[in-house]
Amino acid sequence: MTRLSDEIRTDTGWDIIEDRHVADRAVTIGSNFLVGNGYLGYRATRPDQTADDFVACTVSDTYDMADGRWRELCNAPNGLLVDLALDGRRLQFSSNRDAMVALDLRNGLHEQRSTWTTIDGGGVEVTVRRFAGLHDLHLLGQELTVVPLDEGELDVVAGIDARVWSLNGNHFCANDDVEVGDVLVHQALTVERGTSLVVASHTTVDDVPGSEAERLTDDQRMVRRWSVPITAGVPVVITTWSSVASSNDIVEPIGHTLDSVRRARANGFEVELGASAAAWSRFWEHSDVRIEGDVRAQAALRFCLYHNRIATPAHSDRLPVGARGLSCQAYQGAAFWDQEIFNLPAFLFTEPDIARNLLVYRWRTLDGARRKAKRLGYDGAFYAWISGDTGDELCPDFFFVDVLTGRPIRNHFNDWQIHVSPDISYTVWRFWKLTADWEFMVDHGAEMLFEVARFCHSFVLYNEHRDRYECRQLLGPDEWHENVHNDAYTNHLVHMALSHAIDAIALFERRDPGALDALFERLDLDESDIEAWHRVRDRLHLPAPHPETGVIEQFDGFFDLEECWPEDLDDRVIDHGEYWGHPNGVAVFTQVSKQPAVLQLFHLDHTLPLEIQGANYSYYEPRCAHGSSLSHSVHALVATRLGLLDEAYRYFWQTATIDLLSTSKAVVGGTFIGGIHTAACGGAYQAAVFGFGGLDALEGTLVLNPRLPPEWEALEFEVVLRRQRASVRAEQHQLTVTAGHGNTAAIPVQCRDDAVVQLEPGRSLVRPGDHHPWI
Structure with a gap:
């Protein structure tokens, strides 16, 4: 028997048992x-x-x-x-x-x-x-x-x-x-x-x-x-x-x-x-993801994998993953950007057909995204911040209530938080790279990429004084700061979205020019659109590391805000139910963030040098209040990459147990948001497998660079890459990769910075850690 808390235990790592009755946990138990x-x-x-x-x-x-x-x-x-x-x-x-x-x-x-x-x-x-x-x-x-x-x-x-x-x-x-x-x-x-x-x-x-x-x-x-x-x-x-x-x-x-x-x-x-x-x-x-040496973490991770699965409509390509799954009606049973960035990646390397279904759902809701874009004066596809069965915007203008005055708060999740569209583009392109599913690209993927690129082009503004394009009046991942300009995460994702559309055009020109012509005709696109996407991509402002500190400014003027810490704001709160964000919450005019924004960028794009990532982690981590269930897994991933394994494990544990240990608020700003935090469930998988397991894939090559926390003796998980399967076992001093016996082709595998090895079906690759842990 292993205790996860005073009330909760696991006997086998496959069970969660609450054996101490606490009356006020009834709502939590119903969800868990x-x-x-x-x-x-x-x-x-x-x-x-x-x-x-x-x-x-x-x-x-x-x-x-x-x-x-x-x-x-x-x-x-x-x-x-x-x-x-x-x-x-x-x-x-x-x-x-x-x-x-x-x-x-x-x-x-x-x-x-x-x-x-x-x-x-x-x-x-x-x-x-x-x-x-x-x-x-x-x-x-x-x-x-x-x-x-x-x-x-x-x-x-x-x-x-x-x-x-x-x-x-x-x-x-x-x-x-x-x-x-x-x-x-x-x-x-x-x-x-x-x-x-x-x-x-x-x-x-x-x-x-x-x-x-x-x-x-x-x-x-x-x-x-x-x-x-x-x-x-x-x-x-x-x-x-x-x-x-x-x-x-x-x-x-x-x-x-x-x-x-x-x-x-x-x-x-x-x-x-x-x-x-x-x-x-x-x-x-x-x-399944198997952990040896830490039954507590094993049970918590399987709890997350279970809930991520039962929240996902694997049987359909017409329905989304709700932010609270099917544990209750909170967040309307609808998709946020969580679906592509947190939930879906758990299926990319395990059940790619489920990941495909979720992306086809986004294709089926393109018309809703087009209607939203048109209503707000843009071209292309501006996906709903809260998306149901049609893709039309479900997010109301007034989401929260000021608990001090009783008046509704006008938030701009539904018109300024544009990164949801390039988030979807990012995932479409990643799915293509991991699966090489050409049929998906022809029937669904390319159309989404082009329509999001069209939207991004119509959204940006040209700053003639600085000879650059900018993204203005935004709401980035840090939702407490609205109406900001050049949010680093959003700008970089817009740049990616334009790049992916341009790369898709080149891909189609090589593989099937006729399909490209037919799609361009149906979408009423021509060479002038391609030229415009090139022009915006090449001159889009991308917030860069400060030349002295290496820190990327979260958005224009962020460094001018009051420098304080989350615990400072706790003392300013009058009512614990009040909303900390826009327009006049306690965090609005400070550098305290609800969740990571710059670090969220590193979560998706870790090509920046580690010293830059480290400088930004050191700056932004103490300023984050973790007011979102999406926060901890991102910190865990970046901390793992930086070798901060104790810190990474702490954040992994927090994301894996946010529901088990009831560490989040069920009511914020007068709105019930309880239930299972499905993004945290998907984030726990990513922290374990992408973080500690070091799993990545580049151009069809399986890349592994594990860094296990000291508590873990071994980590095992399964991978499917372009329909070929492999089993991975990472130990403190050894890594073993075994290709599936039923594979039809060799899997290219790269361990750390070693040369790529073609792993034939049924064969194993063993790499020692040179008598020291892989860190």
């Missing part, structure tokens, strides 16, 4: 021990709990606006409701030292164990097992094993609870209950789009089907009741199946959910759980 599969997420609440307890089954592709302001995913009615009574008195959770919640990460299985009691002292011990099918994305399975402490009569009420927890209004305008044999079915219609959301539910109590139970219905619940005589110590098993589908993904959602539930009932709990576990095994085969 979530089961999901990329289609839906079901929070880790007790079977008897309701909307008041934050029960939620959040379903992808159900975007709807109920309050006229926030378009978000819908929470479905709860098809796993089970309420218990003993001798006519309701059984309720009893806070006790034996209460436990657990998550089996290997198999995607949630477990609870607790005692439920009545007001007069009777009780039962309840064990819950629950999973979301990775083999059947619509299926939820739940099994309660109830062990009576006394004799009596156990009443079981089970079915569908239509009382739904929703952050921003009631999303359902019509509800219909039907009974099909022994299956209960609830159909709801969304208020904005009329999407049909169907929940089917079936329960058996000790194999007694619902058809033999009493039917109960009120305005909010559609349930059945069983009355079962019980004997102390003799378990009663309650098995519930629920299936969820919407008309956005299934033509006949009622029929589909009925088939799903009936098949599961016929197969039984263990068979369905085994099928789901087998699907999880296939995921872990290529995506």
Whole structure:
């Protein structure tokens, strides 16, 4: 047993167990021990709990606006409701030292164990097992094993609870209950789009089907009741199946959910759980990252890999990764720049088809990006800061509330934070370089590159006094500083976006000029556009290291702001819920940043000399307040590159446990932003594999330069590069790379600065560290 905190432990590195009941962690537990599969997420609440307890089954592709302001995913009615009574008195959770919640990460299985009691002292011990099918994305399975402490009569009420927890209004305008044999079915219609959301539910109590139970219905619940005589110590098993589908993904959602539930009932709990576990095994085969010598870090990293996977709609190329995944409705279940820069890279070297799906989603939402650009007076594709199913902007003008005055705050995430478009270009080009997927480039990639380049060209302004192009009125990664000019990260990413478009043109001219001509004709591009992209790229202002200090100014005038530290601002805060940023938060006129901006640039482009990166890390690291879950992984990566391994490990631990240890705020500026921080989950993978594992790829060559923290004896992970697989094992004094036996070609491998080696299928490359660690 290894403790991650006072409340949390791991026994195997594959499990997360919270064994000390703390009442105010209920919301956190619901997110942390979530089961999901990329289609839906079901929070880790007790079977008897309701909307008041934050029960939620959040379903992808159900975007709807109920309050006229926030378009978000819908929470479905709860098809796993089970309420218990003993001798006519309701059984309720009893806070006790034996209460436990657990998550089996290997198999995607949630477990609870607790005692439920009545007001007069009777009780039962309840064990819950629950999973979301990775083999059947619509299926939820739940099994309660109830062990009576006394004799009596156990009443079981089970079915569908239509009382739904929703952050921003009631999303359902019509509800219909039907009974099909022994299956209960609830159909709801969304208020904005009329999407049909169907929940089917079936329960058996000790194999007694619902058809033999009493039917109960009120305005909010559609349930059945069983009355079962019980004997102390003799378990009663309650098995519930629920299936969820919407008309956005299934033509006949009622029929589909009925088939799903009936098949599961016929197969039984263990068979369905085994099928789901087998699907999880296939995921872990290529995506697991194994750490030797540090079980604590192992469990935390696998927790992140699990949540990054269940947040990702791997089954579709029409849907995004939400900033809070499917753990709740916070951030609307929509994509930010996090998707390309933090979530997607975890799939680039493990499951490139999933990465491809996420980029095709961006291609499918190009029209939304074009509409936004046109509305704001630009050309090309200005991607939404918050993007749902259509790519239209979901971010409201007034995101936060001034908690001191109660007035809404006008932020400019949706019109000044332009780097989201070149972020996507960067990832499109990186995907091409890693996969050599020419079909993707022809059908999707090039169009995105050209439309983003077109937008960047229309956005920049020419400064005739300095004979250069500039990016003005920006909001960079550091969101506390708005309306800035020449943000270093943004300017450099715009430069990359223009370069990638120009390089793509050269690539097409070599490989398929006809496809290029057809695309130019369809997009109404010509030689004058190419010349303009060249002109802007070559004369774009790129903030450079100061000749004496080596520090890159974050944006124009940053060095003139008040020089102070995050702890200084803590003393200036009046209310702990207040927003620190624009227009008049405590950080606005200081050098304190919400998250890294210049270091974020090094995260993507580490070609600058290490002494420059070191100078900037020394300058910006103490000025960062880490007010974003995106922050710690970036610091971990750069610190690793600089050889600051103790510091890098500290930042890795912070990003891997931001949810486990509840180190972030759930409410900021009056807005609920709780739930799983999916970007931190993806960032933990990058800190471990790209940072400590030293993984990179250049022009189809696998590059490895591991630097393990002292706590780790070894780090192992799998890699796929251009459809060829390899296993990597980095130890403190040795690196081993083994090419997959099923590979069809050799993999070019470079370890540190050694010569490139062509690693044939099934062969291994071993490189010693010259009797000292690889640092």
